[in-house]
Amino acid sequence: MTQTYSTDWDIDNYRDDTEPEEHWELRRAFMEAHKGTFSEEYLVALARTFANIEFMGCSYPAPVMIKIAELSKDVAKDYRDSQKDKLKRTFVTASSAAENKIKKRNTDPGSYTSEKKTKK
Template identity: 85%
Template sequence: MTQTYSTDWDIEKYRDDTEPEEHWELRKAFMEAHKGNFSEEYLVALARTFTNIEFMGCSYPAAVMRRIAELSKDVAKTYRENKKTKLQRTFVSASNAAENKIKKRQSDPGVLPAARN
């Protein structure tokens, strides 16, 4: 027999005022999907772990990662699909940026040396 847990608690009380809307909506959906399957405290911790993985790239012991992957597969499906089409940031080191700027100056014959900055 599967154990059930109380569902008589408010998910909204776990919203963090500094949390971006997208993060909260995904964490809330995770908790809503699994409310009653875990204790309140454990589910809140799982949901925070889930969003840490999704948004910050955190990693945890293999057993935790497997459990979160299983619990989140349906909840995160839409988010993960949308993420694939979003603009991805690319960070460039300062030395590479400077090198590219110099190369651009050298390859642009229309710019006079005095005008180059």
């Protein structure tokens, strides 16, 4: 038997004032698609997780990523299709950026390293 949850709550109460319209519409659609399947609190958390993955490129433990992928496949299809031709942001960790900078400095012939100091 599948458990059902209350649907007598207003999704619009969870809209953030600073949230872009496009983000809210997708997060709202996610909640509408699954309202009654999960508790209100859990669905709101899932929807925020979904939004973090879609809009900010966040990643979570594999079971969470799999669950969100399953729940969002129909909801996010049109949005994902519209994003295919748009510029993608790439986020890197600070440690990766520092490592790349050091690698570049050590391989760039014009960069300053201790081996390239000129003697007077």
